Structures are given as C-alpha cells and as structure tokens.
Amino acid sequence: MSTDTLWHQDPAPLLAGAPALAEFVRRHQLTGEGSLAQRLAALSEDQLADIGCDRAGLRQQLDALLAQAQQASPATGFVIDSLTLIGGQDKQGRAEDLQLTLVPGSITSIVGPTGSGKSRLLADIEWMAQGDTPTRRRILINGAVPPSELRFSLEHKLVAQLSQNMNFVMDASAGDFIAMHAESRGLDPSQVTSQIIEQANQLAGEPFAVSTPVTALSGGQSRALMIADTAFLSASPVVLIDEVENAGIDRKQALQLLVRQEKIVLMATHDPLLALMGQQRLIIRHGGIQQIRQTSAAERANLQTLEQMDACLQGLRHRLRQGDSLDRL
C-alpha cells in the first residue's frame, strides 16, 4: 500500500501500531475525524501559526512518518479494521452459536467462574484459531481467514498478550529493554524511552529508573513496564489481558492507556471496576460463551460508586504498606 493511499484513508488502525505517528498527530492538532489529508486541510491559519509550520511542511513530516509506520507495521501495511469470532463448542460439545465482531478502540471483558474457559478464549484469539483448538472456534481478520504468514510468524504478531506471570530473565536495564524493542520497530529509542518509563511509573506505586535492571523490578513494576511498552511500541493491534487486577498497578489508568492507542482490547477479569469499563462482556460457562451482555447505562452510572469504593480500598492498601494502623477506616 502506498503512503498516498494511507494519506486518504481513516488513519485510526494505522495509528494503533505507530506511536511516533500517533504522537505527531496528537501534538499537531490532527486528531479530528476523517483522513489525514482531510484533517490537514481542516487546520485553520491560526492553528498553523500556533503549530509553527505550514501545510506543506506538515505534509512532508507526515509522509515520512507514514512511510516509517508502514515499514514498522506488523505486516507491512496490514491494518486491522475488525476481528470476528465465530463460535465453536463448549466443553460438553454443545454448539456455541454466535458471531461477534470487534473493532479498534473497543474493550470487551470476559467474565465467568474459575476454570470456565476465559484464558482459553484469549488463547484462541492469540492463535487465531481456525477450528483447530479444543473449542473449535474460528477467528477472522477483516472478515477473512488470516493469511498463514500472519498466523504463524513470530515477528509479525497481530496480538500482544499481557498475562499475570511476567518474569524477566534477561540481563538488561529497563532502558535497554525499551531500546531493543524500539529499534526492532525501526524507531529512535531516545524519543520514546523516557515517555515509557514515566508512564510505567505512573501505573506502578514505587518508581524505577531507566537504569534499573529488569530483573530487579517488582511484579507490579514489570507489569507496568510491559503495559506502557505495549501501548507505545507494540505494533500489535489486538491486546489480550489476562487478570490485571492483582498486578499492583493503577489498572484503570493502564486500561485507558492501552485503549487510547486504538487497539482491540479483550480482558479476562473478575474485577467489577474493570469489567464495567468494557462496552460489553462475554459471559463464559463450561467452556462456551453463554451470553453477551452490553454494559448498561445503570452499570455505567454505578462505575462512579465502584471507583469511590476502589479509591477507599487503594487508600487502605497504601496505609497497610506504609505500616499504618487500620483501627480507623
């Protein structure tokens, strides 16, 4: 796909895997609706004066970033508009009669009792199952069976998975880790490293530095680093999250960060605060999706109360960590 074609289409899917381009778009007041060509044309003279660059200059910089984004994208120019899940069967072999299409910028929660099949569903998506897993589910990308090079290639991953058990075994600092990842995406690490560390530190309670060895990070800090790294550097337009709740990080902010980057987010959770942040939730029983429930207006209104309760609990956790008494709540 030429950069000219990208120039005239909705950039949202491309922005998901192109943090430098996304940041440029945000900083230069190009976040409106329509293609980049339309957004650039819509800038007023006042806005251009504000930005300190003329239209031709902006176009030139955008062209360079589009070319870079295309090169770095997981499958050169491959953008995801939709991911479709076609039902298979539950653990008893009963048909899972559904077809569900998810689009970038959406959050879908996955809820259900322990052992009901939440992780299995995430794994089906990660593998882009084609009827070849125990659930017999099938996954379509942009309405079609994904080409096998997308399915099996390690470097062209469409899906990033953040799971509970994330231990680093490498001998590198947090800064080195980010730099390696940035370079593999063809990005300049100096532009993103401090941003990612800063963001990770906002998610985790106890700050760490660029020079901190990754093996010295706590569970919560590792998770925060991976989430910030995924949000800024991962080209994968689909993000799967398995149980973020016990990670010791600001989970609401983490979710907002991931979704801001226009990704398709699916999240297995037992946490009401997180579950209600999704537009819908898939209710799993006996290995099958039994129901799809849209988050209702009343539930959304309840979110505020849940946030207050959560803030109260977080405060108690903080006091506990500080060694304070909890005689008075």
Ligand SMILES: Nc1ncnc2c1ncn2[C@@H]1O[C@H](COP(=O)(O)OP(=O)(O)OP(=O)(O)O)[C@@H](O)[C@H]1O
């Ligand atoms: N439709 C299915 N057919 C056959 N096996 C299934 C199906 N769905 C799930 N399973 C199997 O059931 C087991 C439990 O599923 P899974 O680990 O996904 O549960 P979970 O909901 O994530 O549990 P937890 O909340 O404890 O993490 C796994 O071995 C999984 O492969």
